[in-house]
Amino acid sequence: MILVKRFFKALVRRKPIEEDAESKSRLVRCLNTFDLTALGVGSTLGLGVYVLAGHVAYKQAGPAVIISFFIAAIASVFAGLCYAEFGARVPKAGSAYIYSYTTVGEFMAFIIGWNLILEYAIGTASVARGYSGYVDALIDNKIAHFFNETLPLPIPGTAGYFDGFAFTLTMVLAVMLAFGVKESTGFTAIFTVVNLYAVFFVIIAGAFRSSLDNWEIPASQVPPGFGKGGFFPYGFQGVMKGAATCFYGFVGFDAIASTGEEAKNPQRSIPLSITISLFLILLAYLGVAGVSTLMAPYWLQGSNAPLTDIFTMHHGWVGSTYIITFGAITSLSTALLGSLFPLPRVLFAMASDGLIPSVFKSTAGAKKTPIFSTIMSGLFAGITAALFSTDELTDMMSIGTLLAYTLVALSVLILRYRCDDPVDSNPAHEKDGNEDNESVNNNTADDDQLVVVSQKPSLMSLLLNLEGFKVPNESTTEVSATIILVISFLCLILDGCLTFLYDEIVAGSIYSLSAIAIIFTFIIILMILLNRQPQTSIPNQTRLVPLLPALPIVSALFNFYLMYNLSKRTWFRFLVWMGFGLSTYFMFSMRNSKGYLKQSYKETEDEESEETNQPVIPVARNEDIHNNHFNNL
Structure with a gap:
């Protein structure tokens, strides 16, 4: 029975939020608001802005894709506000892992952390594979032909060949991150600016060739299988399905929350950069979606490069191809960096808490970069990118993100309604901080006749x-x-x-x-x-989630709905990964975490104290009233 109690106590033991968390960081605080905003935009505004809008318009929402993006943006803002509040209150590396550890408990924190490892690794691998495919398409598929001949991989479930380009690209990025976070975010900032320039070029140039007739196409002119025309060709259900797809276009801003120990002023810069990045991303998606559906009918936007096709094939702007292609390359570069950037931070945080081997928390150099975690992250993501195709990788990207968003939203509620010091729960002391317990004070004079009634x-x-x-x-x-x-x-x-x-x-x-x-x-x-x-x-500057408790609950409700719509294959792979993770927790993490070591030390002290304090000396009744402060008789 004692072992069972210890087991359940281990599952819910929480990590205290240190008041001086900002000053105890082992990482260098070198990132300002601009760096974090560039990281958020670069992590999120990847190839999706060049492909996602066209694909959603083509098969799900039609011109109403702009409404789908707006709905998805609202859900992302809900999650972003929750991340921003936790980023301000818990300025530590580890993102949703740390947030769940401080509120829900160690076991759920491990699940979230383990899940984030998979999410970031697959996110990096899928972008690297997409990068390889995009470059390969520009040079007549020479990369695929070369590796098919030199490194074939005739194993079912794999891509058919070992993509050395994707592997090399990921490892080069990992080395860049290991060299220094400030330098890597500077690279991200430059490429993000270039990417935004290409996006605004598409919006401004496309506006001159736009026509409202493409939003009002009658049903008689629509090819079979493409809805009923007009602004809502697929109806309301199509708009909501499109919103579910568009939601994944906003995934990536949580990379900002993983920089809690490297931001110069996390209480200010993390919430501000999350807000600015989401606003810029929304403007980009709405602009591209609106212009693309105004320039050409929605059923012509199902190719792998819809923007390029619209500008060249439908409007004859061949020169625009170079700008759009260069923007796509830079967006892939920043998305690749943004996907890999948080992974070493999650490994560093989990290793610091003893949930995974301590070698993952080792830092090197004057810049204190978590070098081992960074290199191992690149190796894991690089091998995954080299072995599997983009379609197989992207199936697993969503479930971890949605679960993390849900946990963060619920953690905001738990933390807002949790007492900071649950030891003293006497209602007489808690109704008002200025009230005194007069009944106790008036009765302490008579030690023998005192009777305390607790209702x-x-x-x-x-x-x-x-x-x-x-x-x-x-x-x-x-x-x-x-x-x-x-x-x-x-x-x-x-x-x-x-x-x-x-x-x-x-x-x-x-x-x-x-x-x-x-x-x-x-x-x-x-x-x-x-x-x-x-x-x-809590201070107003950290109270960033409005409309409590409605907003976090709505966020969780929306995320649960999207999780239900994931494929069975995705759930099966997720359960396999989590089975491996649970084995790791119960065999290693549970008895090596700092929380367990502190708990064991405290229990040992209590046992020794009980042995040394025998026999027990009787104590007068009135001494039980004053918080059990005993006097030696």
């Missing part, structure tokens, strides 16, 4: 906070955590119903609609009860 508040009183607590205590923290857990479970059920009962809902099934209404009503009621609970007092 536990009822469940209804706790749920509605009828005691009027102004700050969180142990009881309100437990109530809030329980409500958040139940809301998360109901969000999973609601999204499952919306996904698997969609046809019945559209058909007007009374049973399906009633189930949706009942679950939604319960979620609203629980949100009202959660809003009644006291929140922890």
